[in-house]
Amino acid sequence: MVFKLLIALxxxxxxxxxxAVGLAGANHWLRRxxxxxxxxxxxxxxxxxxxxxxxxLLHLVQIGFWAAFYTWQHGMPDFQSAFYFSAVTYTTTxxxxxxxxxxxxxxxxxxxxxxxxxxxxxxxxxxxxxxKLFGVRTQ
Numbered sequence: 001m002v003f004k005l006l007i008a009l010x011x012x013x014x015x016x017x018x019x020a021v022g023l024a025g026a027n028h029w030l031r032r033x034x035x036x037x038x039x040x041x042x043x044x045x046x047x048x049x050x051x052x053x054x055x056x057l058l059h060l061v062q063i064g065f066w067a068a069f070y071t072w073q074h075g076m077p078d079f080q081s082a083f084y085f086s087a088v089t090y091t092t093t094x095x096x097x098x099x100x101x102x103x104x105x106x107x108x109x110x111x112x113x114x115x116x117x118x119x120x121x122x123x124x125x126x127x128x129x130x131x132k133l134f135g136v137r138t139q
Contacts, residue, residue: 023121
């Protein structure tokens with residue numbers, strides 16, 4: 001059990017790294033563009049669409065990594081099932097139509113906790129961009 005917990009924490013560390021690097025890249029892109037308050041409607045909306053797309057792609061990379069692990073460890077019958085299971089677990093939707101073998105269920109729980117944290121980090125990033133684009137004062 002401890003070994004599987006360590007594996008799950010390693011997968012979590014990978015996700016945090018991917019997310020941090022990805023969000024840092026998005027921040028760099030925004031700074032290069034010189035994003036400021038724009039009174040027009042579409043330019044800030046377009047930036048939000050780009051950031052949302054980028055964040056979702058980051059999540060999909062992480063979901064794919066968990067899915068590859070489940071497939072490799074024979075926790076799921078194939079990559080398509082593993083990707084679906086991972087997406088449902090990572091987003092904490094939890095349909096329950098697919099389940100991991102008993103020895104890997106703790107790993108699934110860690111994936112769900114990781115997904116919660118990474119979605120929270122994404123929300124914080126998205127909110128910060130929104131504040132910057134629309135000039136909302138927080139004080």
